[in-house]
Amino acid sequence: MTKPQTIEPEGEWGALSSLPGNPLMWVLIISELLVFGAFFLGFGVARVLHPDLFRAGQAMLDIRLGGLNTLILVTSGWLAAKAVQARAHGDVAVSRRWAAGAMALGVAFLVVKGVEYADKAAHGIGIETDTFFTLFFLMTGFHAMHVIMGLVLLAIVAWKNSLENMETGAAFWHMVDLIWLILFPIVYLVR
Amino acid sequence: MTIPDANAATSRRLLRAWALLVGLTVISLTVSLGFGQAETGLAAAAISLTASYFKASAVLDHFLDLRRAGKGWRGFFSTMLVVLLGGLMATYVAAG
Numbered sequence: 263m264t265k266p267q268t269i270e271p272e273g274e275w276g277a278l279s280s281l282p283g284n285p286l287m288w289v290l291i292i293s294e295l296l297v298f299g300a301f302f303l304g305f306g307v308a309r310v311l312h313p314d315l316f317r318a319g320q321a322m323l324d325i326r327l328g329g330l331n332t333l334i335l336v337t338s339g340w341l342a343a344k345a346v347q348a349r350a351h352g353d354v355a356v357s358r359r360w361a362a363g364a365m366a367l368g369v370a371f372l373v374v375k376g377v378e379y380a381d382k383a384a385h386g387i388g389i390e391t392d393t394f395f396t397l398f399f400l401m402t403g404f405h406a407m408h409v410i411m412g413l414v415l416l417a418i419v420a421w422k423n424s425l426e427n428m429e430t431g432a433a434f435w436h437m438v439d440l441i442w443l444i445l446f447p448i449v450y451l452v453r
Numbered sequence: 454m455t456i457p458d459a460n461a462a463t464s465r466r467l468l469r470a471w472a473l474l475v476g477l478t479v480i481s482l483t484v485s486l487g488f489g490q491a492e493t494g495l496a497a498a499a500i501s502l503t504a505s506y507f508k509a510s511a512v513l514d515h516f517l518d519l520r521r522a523g524k525g526w527r528g529f530f531s532t533m534l535v536v537l538l539g540g541l542m543a544t545y546v547a548a549g
Contacts, residue, residue, distance in 0.1 A: 281526060282518040291517075299537045306544030313548040329482040333475060336508070340471035343516045347463050351456070436516045443508045444534075447501040448541050451485040 283429035291437045294408075298441045301404075302448055305397050312393055319394030320453040322387065324378065328450035331374050332442065338367035339439040342416065342432040349428040357428060361420040364435065368413045375406050398449060405441055412438045470515035477504040498545050502538045509534050 278285035309316045345360035382388070382395075389399040412435045419431030481504045484497045513519040513530050520527070 277525070280522045282521050295533060299533070302537065303540050303544070306541045309548045310544050316548070325482065325485055329478060332478045336471065336474040336478065336512075339474075339512060339516050340467060343467050343470075344464075347460070347467065351460055433517055436512055439516070440509055440512050443505055443512065444537065447481060447505045451481055451501040452498040452541070452545055453485075 283433045284426060287430045287433045291433065291440075294437055294441065298401075298405075298444070301401055302444060305401065305448060308393055308397060315392055316394050317453060319392065319398065320450070322382075322385070323398075323450055324381070325450050327374055327378050328446050331371050332446050334367050334371045334374065335439050335442050338364045338371070339436050341367065342435045345420070346425075346428050346432045349423060349425050354423050357423055358420045361416055361428070361431075364432075365413055365416050365420075368409055368416070368435075371409055372406060375402065401445060401449065405438070405445060408438045408441070466515060470511045473511050474508050477508050480504055495546070499542065502542050506534050506538050 275285040278288055281288045341360050341364035345357045345364060348357035348360055379399075387395055389396055412431075415431045415434050419427040481501045484500050487497075510531065514527070519530065
């Protein structure tokens with residue numbers, strides 16, 4: 263005789279249950295923030311060890327391109343939040359349109375990043391140029407891979423458009439936004 | 454509050470959060486570009502990192518809707534941001 267299946271009670275995730283969306287996505291968000299946080303602090307320590315190298319490297323970055331990408335990403339985050347809002351009100355078609363807008367800006371972010379990388383390559387700068395550019399390409403490249411993953415996730419949740427799916431996909435996208443909001447000042451602005 | 458009212462209030466809140474993010478980004482850029490492509494200086498670094506804290510908080514509270522969670526979670530993320538950005542400011546100062 264098989265044991266009857268029980269319905270999991272509310273609050274199965276403990277403290278995580280009070281967070282909006284899928285609790286596992288929050289586990290991922292916290293993990294990613296800790297990983298990137300360690301990366302960023304490593305970047306800060308490397309700056310202490312090689313201050314002149316970092317000054318020279320940062321002087322070769324284009325603040326305007328970094329700023330443009332920040333504006334693109336925060337606007338994309340707003341569109342993703344609107345997609346969740348529309349889905350919460352049962353409007354699947356409108357939710358998909360907002361998500362498509364968020365994805366279009368995500369692609370624009372990658373295009374700007376590509377322009378920036380191409381410019382560096384044209385000047386003979388690569389990942390092995392020096393410690394600063396190794397960290398620059400690793401941090402921004404790792405973040406760009408998360409943007410690509412976020413685009414895939416947004417496409418999936420726009421297609422399979424339940425409220426929980428949309429909340430979860432948008433949460434990943436906001437996490438990518440959040441990481442950039444810390445990466446941008448420490449790499450481009452604080453010099 | 455009716456459902457359309459609540460929807461309109463959410464739209465306004467999200468729009469305000471977006472405007473705050475854009476405004477703080479423009480302030481950070483203006484402060485940094487004001488110093489040209491050379492060093493920004495301590496004050497500009499502090500402004501940029503403080504702006505980053507408020508931007509990250511806005512994304513957490515409004516886009517990720519963390520304001521719906523308890524004070525404990527908001528405190529946890531806020532502490533995480535303060536430790537990270539404070540640590541980064543400390544390394545900037547130490548680099549001289």
